[in-house]
Structures are given as structure tokens and as C-alpha cells.
Amino acid sequence: MKLDTRAIRYLTAEDWRVLTAVEMGSKNHEVVPTPLISQISGLRGASGVNRSISNLAKVGLIAKVKNAKYDGYRLTYGGLDYLALNTFIKRKSVYSIGNQVGVGKESDIYVVADESGKQRILKIHRLGRISFRTVKANRDYLRNRNAASWMYMSRLAAMKEFAFMKVLKDNGFPVPTPIDQARHCVLMELIDSYPLRQVTEIADPPKLYDDLMGLIVRFASQGLIHGDFNEFNILVNEETQEPVVIDFPQMVSIDHPNAEEYFDRDVQCIKTFFERKFGFESEEKGPSLKDVKRRGKLDVEVEASGFSKKQAKELDKYLQQIAKLDEREGDEASGAVSTDEDDEDQEEQGSGIENDDDDGPDSNLSEDSHEMKNEADTGAPRSGLLSV
Numbered sequence: 001m002k003l004d005t006r007a008i009r010y011l012t013a014e015d016w017r018v019l020t021a022v023e024m025g026s027k028n029h030e031v032v033p034t035p036l037i038s039q040i041s042g043l044r045g046a047s048g049v050n051r052s053i054s055n056l057a058k059v060g061l062i063a064k065v066k067n068a069k070y071d072g073y074r075l076t077y078g079g080l081d082y083l084a085l086n087t088f089i090k091r092k093s094v095y096s097i098g099n100q101v102g103v104g105k106e107s108d109i110y111v112v113a114d115e116s117g118k119q120r121i122l123k124i125h126r127l128g129r130i131s132f133r134t135v136k137a138n139r140d141y142l143r144n145r146n147a148a149s150w151m152y153m154s155r156l157a158a159m160k161e162f163a164f165m166k167v168l169k170d171n172g173f174p175v176p177t178p179i180d181q182a183r184h185c186v187l188m189e190l191i192d193s194y195p196l197r198q199v200t201e202i203a204d205p206p207k208l209y210d211d212l213m214g215l216i217v218r219f220a221s222q223g224l225i226h227g228d229f230n231e232f233n234i235l236v237n238e239e240t241q242e243p244v245v246i247d248f249p250q251m252v253s254i255d256h257p258n259a260e261e262y263f264d265r266d267v268q269c270i271k272t273f274f275e276r277k278f279g280f281e282s283e284e285k286g287p288s289l290k291d292v293k294r295r296g297k298l299d300v301e302v303e304a305s306g307f308s309k310k311q312a313k314e315l316d317k318y319l320q321q322i323a324k325l326d327e328r329e330g331d332e333a334s335g336a337v338s339t340d341e342d343d344e345d346q347e348e349q350g351s352g353i354e355n356d357d358d359d360g361p362d363s364n365l366s367e368d369s370h371e372m373k374n375e376a377d378t379g380a381p382r383s384g385l386l387s388v
């Protein structure tokens, strides 16, 4: 699923209203009937609405779906991307979009810039993508987890990432500065470093090893365990050799029933990597959660910061289900990348089931958590920025 922003500046104010109407209608309808789109958009005259619907469908922001009872439309990931980008553009968080710099398992990463040319990272969460084939094969699961609910889960993942990043940054942890969040997207500081896995020169492996173990302990002393602390999620600056931690989908409280297991796994990941890559084996056993003294409550603080316990539970439940399905499919599925863009352009046969899953999108999700400013100068410019 590529981010194609070419059409963004050609959309009229009416097109945006209709796109927003489809998004809002999707909260209660898997397939949003055309009269409802018209009603929500508040636009007078069917011809204008129809024109916008056809414009939006042509560029793949909504997709026509036929179901047993009626025809209608659903929002595509492309449409959701545009809505999020438009929010960022209106808030002046983003002015131009550059190259894709990463494809995570469940996200796409782009370099973007604001009006002054300051570069940032746009992370677009795309949950469910890895498991698409698996999910397709699983009827019951598909019935309850349609595209709209993946989008909702991606939005929860973005909210979680933003909330954790903010709390961690505010408390002096080496994480990117969070800048903005809208729908399923997070905007953050661009770190001019590469993942530890890719860094060829580590001047002093024992020092970096100690720094990383120190970080695991510091997280825990503030009530948190990263849960996925590995060579992919630690960026290391080649000059300063300073680590920056990214990606916190599995972050849990030290009060979690499996806290010790997660803590030990983080420690073990680093140990194994340093042994394999640098032939470095510490004489010490490595930290243990039992020895960590709690000094702070960031695990509690994060709940108060816009990502509720209920939302955390919903997301965890979903991630666990996905993990189970992936396990069942085995290694073959873990290599399967999305095929859902193939579906995005086509007319679809809907299941006819209305999305009454109360896990569904919550209309009260705020898009206004826009307070932080990126002060960091991110160094070397990256080319290919296009204004949107």
C-alpha cells in the first residue's frame, strides 16, 4: 500500500466533505449507503455529492462495494491516509512528503518536511497487513474484523505510540520527539541514525552494551518494559554512538503478569545480538527485574495522557489474536506482505454484514493533541521532497 499524494491538491472542499462523510459513516456501516454519505456531508444537491463520490473513487480514496441489500462505499487506506495528511497540513505539521525510508512489519515510514523545510518522520500504522492472508483464510475472524476495524486498530496503535513517546521524551528517555498524531499516523523527529542491526562500526561494544542494559533498567525503574528491545528498534548514531529507542507497540507495565518474562527477553535479545555480532560476552549475568527499584510511575502516567486502559486492552487483544493467527500459519505467513491494495481499486462484493462491532471507531477520538514542536536539527537533508 503506497502513499500516493498526487491527487491531494486537486480535491475540492466538497470532495473533502464527502470523504469525511464516508469515514464517519464507516463507524456504523461496513458499506456506507450513498444517501447516508449525502446526508452526513450536509451538501445540497445530489449532483455535487455524486461528482465528489466519483472523483474520490477514481483516485482510490473510497471503494464501491455491492452487498446483498444496497450499493455503497467504504473508505480505503488511501482515503484514511489523505484525511490524516490533510489534518497535518492544516495544522502546519507537514508541508511536503519525501521518500519512503522504511517498511516495518506493520507500518510505512516516510520522510516529510514542514514549511521551513525541517524534516520529520511520518509513521503510518497499517495493522493487519501482515496477517491479511491468514485473516482472509479465517472466516469468523474476517466477519468481525473488516477493513474498518483494521483502520481503527491502526489508529489505536498510533495513539499508543504517540502517548508513550511523549511520556518517555518528557522524562528524558532517548526516544524521538513526538510532534503530532492524527488518525493512524504519527509524526516524529527524524533521527539521523541507523538501526543497530545495520551499523557497521561500533567503536566500543562493551560501552554500548552497558548503555543498553542501563536503559532497560531505567525503563523498568519508571514502571515500563519495552517488550521488543532489539537491534531493529534501537537506532545508533555512527558518530556519537548514542542509542535512540523507537517503536513501542508491546510496551507494558512492570506490574503486568508476564513482566519478568518480557524483561528477561529484552535483556536476552541484547546479549545474543552482542555475542553474535561483536563476539562480546559480558562477565555479568545481566539485570533482573527483581533487583530493579521502582522510582516512577510512567506506566500510570501514560494512561492519563490520552490512551486509556480500555483502548490499550482492545489493541492488546487484537495484537494477540494476530500473533496467534501468524503462529498458526507458520513461517510462510510471516513473509506475506499485504495484498489488500489489489482490493482497493476494485468493486467489491460486501458481506452484507453491518459493522456493529462495538470495538468500532470512536467518534470522540481527538485529533487535537498538537502541542509539541520539533526543535531538533536532524542533520543531513534527504532528497525527493514533493509539496502537497
Ligand SMILES: Nc1ncnc2c1ncn2[C@@H]1O[C@H](COP(=O)(O)OP(=O)(O)OP(=O)(O)O)[C@@H](O)[C@H]1O
Pocket: 101, 102, 103, 104, 105, 106, 107, 108, 109, 121, 123, 176, 188, 189, 190, 191, 192, 193, 194, 195, 232, 233, 246, 247
Ligand atoms: N524517528 C525515526 N528516525 C529515523 N528513522 C526511523 C525513525 N522511525 C523509524 N525509522 C526507520 O524506519 C524503520 C521502521 O520503523 P519502526 O520500527 O518504527 O516500524 P515498525 O513497523 O514498527 O517495524 P517492525 O515492526 O518491523 O520493527 C526503522 O528500522 C528505521 O530505519
